Amino acid sequence: MADAAAKKSPVGFWSSSSDRHSPLEDMQGIAAGSMLAALGVTMLSSAHLLIGGTAGLGFLIRYSTGLSFGLVFFALNLPFYWIAYKRLGLAFTIKTFAAVAFTSVLTEFLPGLIAFDHIHPVVAALFxxxxxxxxxxxxxxxRASLGGFGILALYLQDRFGWRAGFVQLGLDGVVLALSFFVxxxxxxxCSILAAVTLNLTLAINHRTDRYIVR
Incomplete structure (x- = not known):
């Protein structure tokens, strides 16, 4: 009875329930996820590697034009927010926007704070x-993402049960095919190795039937 009451009780800013994160937990999770992603991007960039998704497109544009990765990554994600809002809801869209914005800012400043004087491309790809x-x-x-293909991958997983990691792996293949030009x-x-590592991490560890907290 006590467990049932706790599950039905409203979630405050500090407290969570067995099936729902508190706002504080969401903030910490989004910040941590963005920080890890930005560090990974910095590592790949130091080895001049690419990746799939909108991040991969951002790398392609950066290497081709010299434009800021963070600015390009932020701009590339803008068209996907409407899909996120219509298909996955306002809360998901707001949290994803925050994650993309924070990651974009971090990728601008991290190279000046963390320097990889030497990193083997294979090591950069794996880590x-x-x-x-x-x-x-x-x-x-x-219930957030790094935008772009991640939004589409999550939608297809929720709608059809397709694994988000495998969906994104296929989309990433298209982006990596374009990398032959640069x-x-x-x-x-090595960039393909990075994409496979990323998506296998998602495919193996992310299943909605195993992790149900919202």
Missing amino acids: GGLLIGTGMLALFRH ASPYVIL
């Missing part, structure tokens, strides 16, 4: 992909 995947996993568990075959192979 960078794992960091971004873990960051996205934290965001997914707080990168060497070795860099592309």
Whole structure:
């Protein structure tokens, strides 16, 4: 009886229930996920690697034009917020916007605070992909994402039961195919390794039937 009452009780800013995160927990989860993702992006960028999704498009534009990754990444995600609002709700959209904005800001400042003087591309691919995947996993568990293909992947998982990691892996393949225009075959192979690491992290660890907290 006590457990049932606790589950039905309203969630305050500090307290959560067995099936719902508190606002404070959401804030911490979104901040942590964004920080991990930004560190992963910084690691990949230090090795001049790419990744899939809108982050991959951001890398392609940055390497081709010299524009700021953070600004490009933020702008590329803008069209996806309408889909997020219509399909996944206002709360998801607001939290995703916050995550994308925070990640964009962090990727601008981290290179001046953390320097990788030497990092092997394979190591960057494995650790960078794992960091971004873990960051996205934290965001997914707080009903948020890094926007772009992540929004579409989450929608398809909720609507059809398709694994978000596998959906995003297919979309990432398209982005990585475009990288042949700006990168060497070795860099592309390492970038594919990063994308596989990221998406396997999501596919193995993120299932709605195992983690039901909202």
